[in-house]
Amino acid sequence: MKLFDYVLSGNCYKIRLLLDFLELSHEKQAVDFFPGREHKSDAFLQINPLGQIPVLEDDGAYIRDAQAILVYLASRYDPTGTWWPINDPSELGRVAQWLAFADSITSTASAARLHDVLGYDLDVAQARAGAHKLFRVLDDHLANQELQGFNWIAGSNPTVADIACFPYVALAGDGGIELFYYPAIQRWIRRFVKLPRFKLMPGINIFD
């Protein structure tokens, strides 16, 4: 199994997290995303015509899109069946719903970070405003979950939905987005970093 990886990418971090949580042996191929833009090179476009990372190679097949890779890894390699709760349709529906939400976090919070850290030319005010709207929704949801005794996005266990939402929320400060107004998000981040085999990525503020 091989992950096409970039250290500063939150989307690649999602896959690194699950690979570690499930203790799956794998190799990483370092991609020069910045400054080299290797993900837009002809060779890489053969692997992913969208020119995006992450991509996972397993059993001779390539899978792209962080959320799709999380679903694949959890369904295939999680013996507990909790990260992608295949046996509970209503929980599964909630997980899938928040996977889609995670991609909107990428197009807002991650965009602001690319602007501030790597100098991408984009409308950062719009990206930050979009992220704040989503974070309000996530914070309200997490606060509600807590009231019902649930610590995680889809219920009482962490699922791939938590993994998919975590990186760009936790890295928001890199893009000038304060998490000060989102106390339930802060508590969820503190719980997340205590998961066994969790590894920190630079830019994450743990609020302790």
Next chain:
Amino acid sequence: MTTDNFTQSQWYAIGRLPDFDGVAQKPVRLLSRDLTVSHEAGDLSVKDAEGHSLLTQVRYGHLWTSLSDRPRPLYDMPEFDEPGRRLVTAGGVGVRCSGLRCVENFLDMAHFPFVHTDILGVEEHSSVESYDVNMDAEQDEIWATKCKFFQPMASAAASGGQMTEYKYRVPHPYSTILYKTCPIQEDVWDLVGLFIQPVEEDECIVHSFILVFDDENTDTGLLHFQQNIFLQDRMILENQVPRKLPLDPRWELPTRADASSIAYRRWLKANELQWGVALFNEAA
């Protein structure tokens, strides 16, 4: 604040050479001014907002320019001509603080165990032994030598913990280079350095490079190692208050007492540097 002479008379890196490939014009910001880099028939030129041409040179993998007509000469790094070394340029990373703060953080070994935990330091070995700091009066630059630190993973090529010896050099208010024991070859130093582009008084772009002997890692592997470390620094740097460098002795901040930082601040003062420095009465 208008730029002081010392700041104004320097050369500044404004990008790696490949950053200007395939772009006819690229806006860049330096010392609170808008400049334009033009790329015509393989030639790079830089103009200010009024259309005046600025001096340029290509060195150390980067394009450099100056707002002065008679800049101080750019410092020499003869290691760039040594055969067998590999140069990896890591690209410009934006940081919301004065570039002077980035230099000071780079000189400070005490942060290794806490910011670069298990890579450049471990919490059990967190004390900084004393080292020498000298002014090279002829070149007007600072050298800190005989710095020693225990490092679990001193570079991408390291295979275990080692006592790493360091030298630090500050030849320019916005550049600093460290020379560290090469983990795979004796009697040579690996170089890691920062060329900082001051954008505003409290905002900068850090262009970093490594120039090392390494026959194991790919360039991209070295790049990831370097960028991971720098992003750890970036978060710390962005949390410092005030964002400019507090040079005024009236600051009652727990400013760092280490010798290289004192020498750096003294040197900036002696050169009457003011741009990028926090004034006591405009307290953050």
